[in-house]
Amino acid sequence: MRLDTTADLVDKIKSGEYKRFFITTHHKPDGDAMGSTLGLWHVLKNFSDQVTVVTPTDYSADLNWLPGNDHVVNFEEESNRAVALLGEADVVFCLDFNRLSRINQLGELVKNSAKPTVMIDHHLEPEEFYSYAFWTPQASSTCELIFEWSIKNFGKDVVSKDCVNCLFTGLMTDTGNFQYNNTKPHTHRVAADMMELGADHIAIHERIYDVFSPTRSRLFGYCLYQKLEIIEDCRTALIYLNKEELEEFQVVTGDTEGLVNLGLGIKGIVFSVLIIDRTERVKMSFRSKGNFAANEFAGNYFSGGGHKNAAGGQSEESLEATVEKFRSELVKYKEELQSIYK
Numbered sequence: 158m159r160l161d162t163t164a165d166l167v168d169k170i171k172s173g174e175y176k177r178f179f180i181t182t183h184h185k186p187d188g189d190a191m192g193s194t195l196g197l198w199h200v201l202k203n204f205s206d207q208v209t210v211v212t213p214t215d216y217s218a219d220l221n222w223l224p225g226n227d228h229v230v231n232f233e234e235e236s237n238r239a240v241a242l243l244g245e246a247d248v249v250f251c252l253d254f255n256r257l258s259r260i261n262q263l264g265e266l267v268k269n270s271a272k273p274t275v276m277i278d279h280h281l282e283p284e285e286f287y288s289y290a291f292w293t294p295q296a297s298s299t300c301e302l303i304f305e306w307s308i309k310n311f312g313k314d315v316v317s318k319d320c321v322n323c324l325f326t327g328l329m330t331d332t333g334n335f336q337y338n339n340t341k342p343h344t345h346r347v348a349a350d351m352m353e354l355g356a357d358h359i360a361i362h363e364r365i366y367d368v369f370s371p372t373r374s375r376l377f378g379y380c381l382y383q384k385l386e387i388i389e390d391c392r393t394a395l396i397y398l399n400k401e402e403l404e405e406f407q408v409v410t411g412d413t414e415g416l417v418n419l420g421l422g423i424k425g426i427v428f429s430v431l432i433i434d435r436t437e438r439v440k441m442s443f444r445s446k447g448n449f450a451a452n453e454f455a456g457n458y459f460s461g462g463g464h465k466n467a468a469g470g471q472s473e474e475s476l477e478a479t480v481e482k483f484r485s486e487l488v489k490y491k492e493e494l495q496s497i498y499k
C-alpha cells in the first residue's frame with residue numbers, strides 16, 4: 158500500500174509557482190511530528206523564505222532543541238498569526254496525521270481555506286481530504302517519508318545537517334529506538350544514510366531520553382510502585398492518573414510520554430494502557446504486542462486509532478467511568494489476549 162501523487166507538486170515547488178508554504182502536524186506533536194515538520198521546513202527553505210511550521214497545540218519542551226524550533230507558531234498562542242499565514246499560503250503540508258480532526262480547530266480552517274493540501278503520513282486508513290499524497294503505512298515514521306521524498310525529488314543537497322538531525326529524531330522516537338515492529342531492514346538503511354549526512358545520533362538520543370526532571374522521574378517511580386495494576390487473566394497492565402496526581406508531580410506536556418511502555422516490559426504482559434484525566438478530556442494510550450490490534454480496541458470503544466501496536470483514544474466520561482468501561486470491554490478480549498505468542 159503506497160500513494161505518491163506529488164509529481165505536479167514537486168514541479169510547482171521547483172518552478173517557484175508554489176513558494177509560500179504552511180506546514181502543520183497533529184495535536185500535541187511528538188518527536189516524529191516535530192522532526193518531520195521541521196525537517197521539511199529546512200528542505201523547503203532551499204526554495205523560499207516563506208515557510209512556516211504551525212502546530213495546533215504546544216508540545217514537550219524536550220523537543221525545543223530541534224533546529225528551527227524558534228520559528229514554530231503555536232496556534233493556541235498565536236491564532237491570528239496562524240490564520241494570516243494560512244491565508245497567504247500557496248499550499249498546506251499535513252504531516253504525521255491523516256484526518257483533519259487530529260488538528261483541532263485548524264482542521265476546519267484548512268478545510269474552509271480550500272488551499273491545496275499535501276498529506277505525508279504513515280498511519281492507516283487516510284481520510285480523503287488531500288490534494289497530493291505521499292503515504293504508506295509501511296514507513297516507520299513520517300520522518301523517513303520526508304527524507305525519501307526530499308532526496309528523491311530534490312537530491313541530497315537539500316538535506317542539511319540540521320535537517321537530518323530533525324529527521325533522525327522522528328525515526329528514532331517512532332520506532333522506540335529501533336525496537337518496535339515498524340523497524341525494518343530499510344529503517345536501518347535510512348538511519349545509516351542519515352548518519353552519513355551528519356545526524357548526530359548520540360546527541361539526539363541524550364536530548365530525547367536523558368532529560369527527565371526530578372518530578373518526572375518520581376512520577377514514573379510512583380506509577381510503578383503505587384499505580385500499576387496487572388489484570389492477570391487478560392495479560393494487561395493498567396495505570397490511571399487523576400488530576401490531583403498530575404498536580405502533585407507537576408506534570409507538564411511530554412512528562413507522561415513513555416509511561417505506557419513500562420507495562421509492556423513485564424513478562425507475559427501483551428497489552429498496556431495508560432488513562433489520564435487531562436484538563437480537556439480523558440486521554441488514553443494503548444500499547445500491545447504481537448497480533449493484538451490496539452488501534453481497533455481504541456477505535457471500537459474510545460473514539461481513537463493509530464497503529465496496530467501503538468494507539469490512542471479519548472473519553473468524554475469521568476476518569477472513574479472510563480476506567481470501568483475499559484475493564485468491562487477488556488474482558489471480551491480475554492481469550493484473544495491469552496492466545497498472543499502462544
Ligand code: 5GP
Pocket residue numbers: 280441442443460461462463464467468469470471
Ligand atoms: P500516544 O499514545 O503516544 O498518544 O499515541 C500513540 C499512537 O496512536 C500515535 O501514533 C497516534 O498517531 C495515535 N493516536 C493517539 N491518539 C489518537 C486519537 O485520539 N485518535 C487516533 N486516530 N489516533 C490516535
Ligand code: MN
Pocket residue numbers: 189190253279298299331
Ligand atoms: Mn509518526
